[in-house]
Amino acid sequence: MSTNRILGTRRSLLTAMGAAAIGISFTACGQKPEGSAAKSANGEEPKLNFYNWDTYIGETTLGDFKKATGVDVNMSLFATNDELFAKLKAGNAGYDVIVPSNEFVTRMSQAGMLETLDHGKIPNFKNVDPAFVNPDYDPGRRFSMPYTWLVLGIGYRKSKVQGVPDSWKYLFDSAQYNGRIALLSESADLVRLAAKYLGHSVNNIPPDLVTKIEQMLIRQKPYVKAFHDDNGQDMLVAGDVDLVLEYNGDIAQVMKDDPDIDFVIPKEGSLINSDTLCIPQGAPRPDNAHKFINYLLDAQAGAAISKTILYPTPNAAAKALMPPAYRDNKVIFPPADIMSKCEYGAFEGAEKASLYEEVITRVRAA
Structure with missing residues (x-):
């Protein structure tokens, strides 16, 4: 990911189909994420606010996660890493999971803007290709999990x-x-x-x-x-x-x-460049955030995302499920x-x- 990739270039079928057609809720880029008063067994409401690039998720991923966990994902969009950084620098308005690029993982972690991840709650980290386990921009993956690379x-x-x-x-x-x-x-x-x-x-x-x-x-x-x-x-x-x-x-x-x-x-x-999954400082639902990141690193879920967005995946287990036309593509x-x-x-x-x-x-x- 570039530090200034603009809205709409992480393209997928969502653009053509329209978000409403596949049952994903969005907020406008400038609005605060949604909240909810109801609590689930872990003491957190069954909601999660996801701050992501445009059209950068599988067609049914968010709905599938809700079916699996009961947690409803509200996805809002940012256009550049600079916008993401500025929004979070001003204080977390309620986001649970964000998708910064590699340089911004370093920048945000140094600025105290990211929560330390609990690897015990992310068992699907085992699916990650060894080449992405210990990157220079986040040694030991203290603050980020790999989502895609470019x-x-x-x-x-x-x-x-x-x-x-x-x-x-x-x-x-x-x-x-x-x-x-x-x-x-x-x-x-x-x-x-x-x-x-x-x-x-x-x-x-x-x-x-x-x-x-x-x-x-x-x-x-x-x-x-x-x-x-x-x-x-x-x-x-x-x-x-x-x-x-x-x-x-x-x-x-x-x-x-x-x-x-x-x-x-x-x-x-x-x-x-690499785009990553992080939990911003002050996330209101950190347990749900860990569940969501773990779900995105699942082999089947990861493959479904890759089939939609067609970016290289650092998820070795997901890659193994993809067709040769993707796996063996020397451009990807x-x-x-x-x-x-x-x-x-x-x-x-x-x-x-x-x-x-x-x-x-x-x-x-x-």
Whole structure:
């Protein structure tokens, strides 16, 4: 997940069907979550307030959870991690489970905004792939459980490019595809991937390299058609561009219907994002929250979610239940040798985040 993935890009059948058609209750983004006075056996009312990205859940998941537990899930939506952070920073308005991305797990836990998880109440943690059990952004999974993961690469139209565009050079440092390139507008992602292209880690980028990156991207700016808000797959489908910086899940979705589209993770490596399940500080129903997180990590429930949203799952037991068309898809699950060159971006403080934003603001204004 990008730190600024916007509403509507974690797409699924919910969009086409409409929430009402499948019996899910929503609140508007700005409203407070619902509460209830009735109590269940654990002393908590049989309700749970879930703060999630748009269309980022299985078609029947919330209803199935209610059937299994009697707990009614009220799901409200946020558009970006920044919005989630700001809402919770102002105080928990009644949310029980939230879905921050990896960097924001670090940021929110450091700010005292997340409850410590009781692993004894999440036995389905055993279903998680070992690669996701002990991430750098949350050692020991004290505050988060893995929900999905994503990796950035280049989506491209095969008939419009010469060979496979397997380097960040084509996006950041070349006039070859003049006016046919779209870059993701997220500032930290752009700076980090440019650093990767120049042979550095995506983290701990020194000031002189940040300056070099800014100069390179300003030189490249005339050849870039657009900075997109994570709708690059739509630009590719429409023929507006031929190469786009996008997430593997988004490109995998459109590849199903357009055999001329493909995806590559450049040879220099890339950025991994992961969306997680957390309990915010002050959650009114922590027991129900643990039950819900445990349910989402169930093999059958996890598979149902993956079938709907088509993002890579870190749930090994759920993945095993998925068809080969999903499991063996090298876009959704890139090979290990490629993934070994990819890294998570670490939260390095608000000052560094602001610096990256300023750099890309100057690039876009150039």
